[in-house]
Amino acid sequence: MSVMGIRAVSCVRAACRPFNVGFPLRVDRAIAGNFQQRATFASSSSSRAAITARAIVYETHGEPSDVLRTHTFSLSDPSATQVRLRVLLASCNPADTNVVQGSYPSRPSRRTTYLGLGEGEEGLFVGGNEGVAVVEALGSQAAATSGLKEGDWVSFGRAQVGTWASHMVCEASDVVRLEVGGDNESITDVMACNVMVNPATAFCMLTEFQKLQKGDIVIQNAANSAVGQYVIQIAAKQLGVETINLVRERPHLDELRSQLKNLGKGGPGTHILTYQELTARDASTSSFGKTGKDLMKALLNGRKLKLGLNAVSGRDTTDMLKYLSESASLVTYGAMSRSPLSLPASLQIFRDVTAHGFWQTRWYAQRPHDERGRLMNRLLAWMGRGELQVPPSGVVELPLEGGNGEGRGTELARRTVAASMRGFSGKKWYLRFGNPLGGKGTKDEEPPALSEGNKQ
Numbered sequence: 001m002s003v004m005g006i007r008a009v010s011c012v013r014a015a016c017r018p019f020n021v022g023f024p025l026r027v028d029r030a031i032a033g034n035f036q037q038r039a040t041f042a043s044s045s046s047s048r049a050a051i052t053a054r055a056i057v058y059e060t061h062g063e064p065s066d067v068l069r070t071h072t073f074s075l076s077d078p079s080a081t082q083v084r085l086r087v088l089l090a091s092c093n094p095a096d097t098n099v100v101q102g103s104y105p106s107r108p109s110r111r112t113t114y115l116g117l118g119e120g121e122e123g124l125f126v127g128g129n130e131g132v133a134v135v136e137a138l139g140s141q142a143a144a145t146s147g148l149k150e151g152d153w154v155s156f157g158r159a160q161v162g163t164w165a166s167h168m169v170c171e172a173s174d175v176v177r178l179e180v181g182g183d184n185e186s187i188t189d190v191m192a193c194n195v196m197v198n199p200a201t202a203f204c205m206l207t208e209f210q211k212l213q214k215g216d217i218v219i220q221n222a223a224n225s226a227v228g229q230y231v232i233q234i235a236a237k238q239l240g241v242e243t244i245n246l247v248r249e250r251p252h253l254d255e256l257r258s259q260l261k262n263l264g265k266g267g268p269g270t271h272i273l274t275y276q277e278l279t280a281r282d283a284s285t286s287s288f289g290k291t292g293k294d295l296m297k298a299l300l301n302g303r304k305l306k307l308g309l310n311a312v313s314g315r316d317t318t319d320m321l322k323y324l325s326e327s328a329s330l331v332t333y334g335a336m337s338r339s340p341l342s343l344p345a346s347l348q349i350f351r352d353v354t355a356h357g358f359w360q361t362r363w364y365a366q367r368p369h370d371e372r373g374r375l376m377n378r379l380l381a382w383m384g385r386g387e388l389q390v391p392p393s394g395v396v397e398l399p400l401e402g403g404n405g406e407g408r409g410t411e412l413a414r415r416t417v418a419a420s421m422r423g424f425s426g427k428k429w430y431l432r433f434g435n436p437l438g439g440k441g442t443k444d445e446e447p448p449a450l451s452e453g454n455k456q
Helices: 031-036 094-101 143-148 189-194 196-206 226-239 253-262 277-278 292-300 313-322 345-351 360-365 369-384 409-417
Strands: 005-007 050-057 069-075 081-091 131-138 153-156 167-171 175-177 217-220 241-245 271-275 305-310 329-332 356-357 393-398 429-434
Touching: 050 094, 050 167, 050 241, 050 409, 069 253, 081 094, 081 143, 081 189, 081 409, 094 409, 131 189, 143 369, 153 189, 175 369, 196 226, 196 360, 196 369, 217 226, 226 241, 226 253, 226 369, 241 253, 241 277, 253 271, 271 277, 277 292, 277 313, 305 313, 313 329, 313 429, 393 409, 409 429
Parallel strands: 005 356, 217 241, 217 305, 241 271, 305 329, 329 356, 393 429
Antiparallel strands: 050 069, 081 131, 081 167, 081 429, 131 153, 153 175
């Protein structure tokens, strides 16, 4: 496959290389009782009865603020190989909006009888890809085949399972047990909700395409995105790698610089540049007092720039590419500019630069279940130790009771998804039905009101 004259390499390479995190990841199998007290889910005797569940659904693709609505349905026992879950928290990522719009390659399946609809009715889509849940009931074979038990916290190893719900039933093989309790007692619902997508993407891109050594340096754009923030932290605190981080000009830029530099504290160096500073030809126009070329020369200090991470594409990425060294890799995981990725042919011909795509969904699909679990629990352990911080969060609590269609739940869901797409917000948004963890759950807040400015 070629991209504008540059060789493009398969979007997922070999499995993550062995990586010594410097401490053991323990499994405390005695924690179930602790978390059964923290989570309000059904007992074994009540698990045999159908329960009332709620979900955020849509019938047709369109703008989330137009098509999303609540749906109440009866959820019965899991089959032999399935588990029933009480969802503790579900993420609202920008990709979720693209799924609802119909523009994302990974899409959920329509549900009919699962949602209490008749066989002849057109099914509904349940939104949500990422989340954390607690095991509430297991089918007759699920415990033996998966090792799960009631009270376990789980994430998801398969895309588009429909996490925007109060409860759900899925195959036991679709979930990944999270190691909480014991050494990981400090894990919160927000931490556990984050391990599936963004930090996993950051870690795999940093470890699969180049053999980075301590003291190496990488460059990335969209550095203030959720993935970008994890790149800074993992590079600095786990790999000992320096980062050059590109962001857009914005109000309160100094605050953003300080925030991002603080994420890399303790590492070899975290440098924050705007795209204008990278391309400055007049030193007087840059806050560094240098042209972009001189600034990059000083930052690299003779080192090779072997890896570039791209979530923007368009002209800004082309400007970044000029500084990649011989045999470097460009890894693209997004196209926020909605512009084509344009790579000068000279980079491939004379520097042997290769272009790769990366999609975490495909990575999971091509990896065995235990490897998905090792990755998620490694990230979760770093979070529990304070070595990996999640972005600021906004948790929105939807009513656990109510009918279908318009209402408070529908309004809040639409506002929350719209908020997840707002630029410069600096916050990741989450949904939950009720507060299954009670006082232990992250405090909820109101999402911004819908307006023409944030109606996506």
